[in-house]
Amino acid sequence: MSSSAPAKVPAPEQPGAGRTYGALDRFFRISERGSTLSREVRGGLATFFAMAYIIVLNPIILGSAKDMYGHQLDNGQLVTATALTAALTTLLMGVIGNVPIALAAGLGVNSVVALQLAPRMSWPDAMGMVVLAGFVVMLLVATGLRERVMNAVPYGLRKAISIGIGLFIMLIGLVDAGFVSRIPDAARTTVPLQLGGDGHLNGWPVLVFVLGVLLTLALIVRKVSGAILISIVAMTVLAVVINTVAEVPSWGLTTPTWPGNPVASPDFGLIGQVSLFGGFGKVGMLTGVLFVFTVLLSCFFDAMGTIMGVSDEAKLTDGEGQMPGINKVLFVDGLAVAAGGASSSSATTAFVESTAGVGEGARTGLANVVTGGLFAAALFLTPVATMVPSQAATPALVAVGFLILAGSVKEIDWADYTIAVPAFVTMLMMPFTYSITNGIGMGFVTFAVLRLAAGRGREVPSAMYAVAAVFAFYYLMPALGLT
Secondary structure (H helix, E strand, O other), X not given: OOOOOOOOOOOOOOOOOOOOOHHHXXXXXXXXXXXXXXXHHHHHHHHHHHHOOHHHHHHHHHHOOOOOOOOOOOHHHHHHHHHHHHHHHHHHHHHHHOXXXXXXXXXXXXXXXXXXXXXXXXXXXXXXHHHHHHHHHHHHHHOOOHHHHHHHOOHHHHHHHHXXXXXXXXXXXXXXXXXXXXXXXXXXXXXXXXXXXXXXOOOHHHHHHHHHHHHHHHHHHOOOOOHHHHHHHHHHHHHHHHHXXXXXXXXXXXXOOOOOOOOOOOOOOOXXXXXXXXXXXXXXXXXXXXXXXXXHHHHHHHHHHHHHHHHHHOOOOOOOOOOOOHHHHHHHHHHHHHHHHHOOOOOEEEOOOHHHHHHOOOOOOHHXXXXXXHHHHHHHHHHHHOOOOHHHHOXXXXXXXXXXXXXXXXXXXXXXXXXXXXXXXXXXHHHHOOOHHHHHHHHHHHHHHHHHHOOOHHHOOHHHHHHHHXXXXXXXXXXXXXX
């Protein structure tokens, strides 16, 4: 899941504006929506530069994890899979949904796959569960149940899930950059983390990270389009210079060295490496279902909010806030989740950075065609993408975590403790337990219990009671001797 500050939408031009675009205009309804060809192209470019950081970040998150057999995914293959899936799904959303909403591997969901699924099964098993989650999303759309299921979870809890994921990916960024590290058990302390590797901030890599965070936030404050990408490029250049002139013992996963040949053929080795049901044999049916459910929730609610938010910014909703033809958009979103798993790039979802394109005037799916084309071009720049050290890319995680928090925390009704307390539990348990599953489960259980305690049990949908019961049973399994 990702986020950025909404851009101001310029006043639309009069439909047509003295220009006709023939079949292109009729297919994408450019003039009908008060846009122009140039606005759509500019919007597509702005969206790509606002979200292209995912080509770097997704391989870092997935590539740094190991499955239960100790296997790691190849960084170059991950870059290919990430760019390819973003290109195809963004193009599909543009052509089928005709909305300027781009898609790519979701931040937060990839953390679930890397840190919760993969350590307990093989990578093909983990990606198979992502594919299954995508199938469920498409089934919910086809049966008309997606919006009904969405309504079962209170609005405040949906926002808390987004905030928890934001805090979680921020912590991941701090850990991956070496800004904080785990205190070893030998230290015999209850404090879990420390600053740097020894209680202090040492070394050039950490300095690059700190400067990257400050630059990213400064650009966001200045409302600079593509702030995250600009920061990644600037810090990568700085890291290359530092690595050239100074002796740096280790940058971690990637050493910032300019490749001899920046252009290379994409490596499609991860495409199709999926086992749909193998994971259930590793973790059991109940845990497997909960894993699929966690991926489903992460994609389900984040995408729903993003789609409605961006479409509202683009003035594509009616007077009641509904978007005509939303089922097509939701179906492509579900297909994108499955496609992300099939390519081993994790679940693909709608990116709120699409508001950058809307701010440039994009109103139709033609902007997505431009964005998708640029992602396709990025397939041939794998050597450049894989030279970016984590210290240059992870400042984006900190910034995105803040933006998710800033955009969602005010939407929670803190005066209603039956919502506020479960929301508080949800958002804190994700980073504190390093688990999105725990955050969602504990939040749902707390919500059901508090509503019953307040005598408001009838206000809780039956679906919420069922989900809370499943999570409660899951947490009681060790005590019951079922694990």
